[in-house]
Amino acid sequence: QELGTLGFDCTLEEVDLEDITKNQINTIKACTSEDPEVKKKSIKCLQGIYEDLNAYRAELKNFNDQKILTTIDEMMKVSVS
Template sequence: EDGTLGFECTLEEVDLEDITKNQINTIKACTPEDPGTGNCPSLERSTLDTHQCLQGIYEDLSTYRAELRNFSDQKVLAAIDEMMKVLNTSSRHGLQPVAGTVPSSFSERMRLCSILHAFRIRTVTINRLVNFLSSPESSL
């Protein structure tokens, strides 16, 4: 929210931090191992491991939820929980809500700003992949 961090949290103000880079994540799980030439590999159903891709998305959501649990709005956490439930229908345990707090130091607030922007960008990728997976036939 505007003003929550005590400064304008814009993408230009922060260096993005990929908190998922050392684990399975959406990008690693949903792109082919051999992307071919160019910067934008095409994604085809024949080479996509849907289960692995959905697992990568789930892991991303889990990582971001854990990182944001102490600082974020309960609506954000509830939305992440709902997405995780849809992806992991076999899960029988619910995630417990945590009281959110605003980080106290400036560096903590800058880091939260960075993580929120990185998460926003990742959700665009997740949205595109879910749309791709749910479409009858297409390629990215």
């Protein structure tokens, strides 16, 4: 298995590009604030990342790969003080 891949062999035509994060915070917009000093934006950015991870975890659960699920769980535990 090539380094950096999960062993999936697919082309763009075979990929379902459905946005599983619709109706949630737009993480890219929330995390690329023009004013990096704004704390409210930072919290919204982190909330968006958390929501994205939660959505990805739900989708990836069907693959039954405990290592991936555990990794996502660990990322979701990170707290910022």
